[in-house]
Amino acid sequence: MFQLLFVYGTLMSGFSANVFLSDNQFIGYGVLYGARLLHLDEGYPAVVDGDGRVFGELYQVDTLTLKAIDFFEAFPEKSLYIRTIRPVRLLPYGDFVDAWVYILNPCFIDSKSYIEIPGGNWRDFLKKLLML
Template sequence: MRNEKTHLLFVYGTLRLGESKHGLLEGSRCAVPEACIEGALVDTGYGYPAVRQGTGRVYGEIYEIDEETLRRIDALEDYYGPGDPRNLYERVQTTAGTDRGDIPVLAYVSDRFAGASPIPSGDWKQYRKAKTS
């Protein structure tokens, strides 16, 4: 990491270790390998999930990322800025539960996928692997 501002980012889908977009986190440190946030995980039907507001748990990992990586992830998530109508996902500050207690993290959430299928387990990797086997 460069000597600049860093962020803690909660990832729950294609950015997780072993998933298709994980390479975008190259050079970032996995700060917490197992964490969860509150929400409802859904399958968008496009090969990636989304988190919606809800009362369930969504499982993922937390990475310490720099500003350059944050910009790359913003581009991936079609995030143009707070409240921008072009946003596919909103970047929000939320709380992640970890074995070290609750910590503040950034996460990308979206209510834009009408008809998306719920993923009751809250775990994209588990769901994707079960779907392909």
């Protein structure tokens, strides 16, 4: 059975964890509304609920891939992230689709140091960070 997965950080193309998605179909780019994107001090991003938007990529994944990514993200054992289904809009300005998204477990928000990413795009944030 195939499902959609929205990724916004190290699972995106060009980043180290994208290897998990190499055998899965890239659907396109998307935007998650009602969310904020944080860059955690550990060097990776996290989504939290908010009034912004987050840009990322959509993949069609099988159950085995989803289980492998759950293990990588330590879900649900350590529960830094919670995997939940959210509506994601296909770009450019397409339909909304329901996709799995890993969001930061709310109980960790106060224990993490982070920078909020104003544009909601982690790839652009890293490019600007490297230019400094």
